[in-house]
Amino acid sequence: MTTIAVPLRGVAAADVHSVVTPSRLSRRLAAAAVIVYAVVATIPLFWIFLTGFKTPSDAIAYPPVLIAEPSLEGYVNLFTTRSRQTPEYMTALPPATTWYDKLVRSRNMVISGPSNFPGRFANSLIVGFGSTFLAVALGVLAAYAFSRFNVPLKDDLLFFILSTRMMPPIAVAIPIFLMYRTLGLSDTALGLILLYTAVNISLAVWLLKGFIDEIPREYEEAALVDGYTRLQAFWKVVLPQARTGIAATAIFCLIFSWNEYAFAILLTSGEAQTAPAFIPYIIGEGGLDWPAVAAGTSLFLLPIVFFTILLRRHLLRGITFGAVRK
């Protein structure tokens, strides 16, 4: 894999009339164009967020309504299963005690139980954190070894680790499906954790190697002189120095596992299913229940928005496997 060395930015920018400092007008125009793009590109996200607070009929109204009367029906539908009842049955019921009971009964339905969504969301968390922990723990060890020692065939091993990312996920899924069926790992969180660890480890090794390469070797050498063993130096000097890199890498692994869909639908069907495999199939009466889908989508995407803001300084490294650094 190629590494593009990024030279330091020139420090000489004193001359305001120089070609490198654009004029005020051109900066304003650039700002306007960028803001227009950003606003247009975020319309879909806003629209989905708003749809989560519409009623099913407002969600499919023509022309589309921007500001509808806010309703929590989408969220209620996301978290419950409901059944339609006859008017006689409805009138025979004791009065509704909670606001969500009232909301559901106004549609001639009663809540028959909780939905699978909280469980699927929890699976996403378990699988996400489990695979991230494993990938980062194994990855930081391998990255340290690749960074500091003369491992034979180093470049080949590193390329091998990266090349595992070139398989289409469906292609990997065929034998994994058979393997998991034999081992009893189908539809288990452990199965998904192992698989996501294997996928994430290539990213973890490449990213962490870049971060560890930047820690001066002198720190460890000083520790060795002070009587530390190599393992102690790794534990007490390198790991604390690499913590920003480790955190950034962990967030990237977490985002991958959180977002993954292909393996999730092929290797899980119920118990261990994650949220992305669940959200597309939230069915209401007469097709997809759009407010519920939008509500699930909003809850599912919000953590990612948060993490993106947290990660913004390291995004570039993460998305290029550490090939481009800033």
Added chain:
Amino acid sequence: MSRFPRSGAPIPVPITAAPAHRGLSDRAIAWLFITPTILLLLAINIFPLLWTIQLSFTNYRANRPNAPLRWVGLENYTYILEDFEVWERLQTTAHFVAWSIGLEVVLGFGLALLINRRFRGDSFWTTVILLPMMLSPAVVGVFWKYLFEPQSGVFNYLVNLVVPIGSFSMLGEVNLAPWAIVLVDTWMWTPYVMLICLAGLRSIPDSIYEAAEIDRAGPWRRFWSITVPMVMPFLLLAVLFRAIENFKMFDLVVNLTSGGPGSTTELASITLKREAFEKWKTGYSSAFAIILFVTVFGAATVYVKLLNRVKNR
């Protein structure tokens, strides 16, 4: 936590003065640290790959594990390569990859040039623009399906505000659907190309432009002789990563169109999924998987060679 300074001058220690290491030797540690990763990848990537290769020479069907296994030699491969429909799917995939990446390069590079003019709030707007690429492609596919609804969809509504062409179905019409997937992919991944181009632009030392100005090079000349060649390695890297990802594309498109209408947006991965997990033609789809993998791997290797040549120029 560390007893050592985080910054400042490194402590000067002559390497020769380092005492013999206590504890495990470096060599032992190196292997101890690398082995778990390699073992995991062997178990979950290499072993399955070898198994896929083996299956690709058989008529195995995963839904009938007890049926007699027959070796069919290269039959699966010749069958696939002679299949007119398979070539159609590959063409669909190529169309998708080429157009989405083309648009992402133009838009992404353009945005990067604009952001590089440095205005107040540029880092905030950059973060806003980056959001789509961090989201789950499957979920993005689902909500764009909603935005594309012919009647109530906000996409059609906004298009009609600009050009009143009446109701149309982005996902339902044979000639529009291939562009719908290109559009959504471009929406999602333009920020990716933009971010990498921006790194390229920011790596160009100002002194080069200043020297060019002294030589009286006009803005057009500066753009083509400095900006473009300096950003090129970054742009080519972005194209490599996007091309690999889009060639494997599954989650976004399957949730958006499920390959339809007809098979107009059925990318190679979607066909593979149908053959492997709906028709359960495991042997056949293993051969298809190997063909796809070899294509990506081969193309990527050639491309990296070219990239290195550009870089060394």
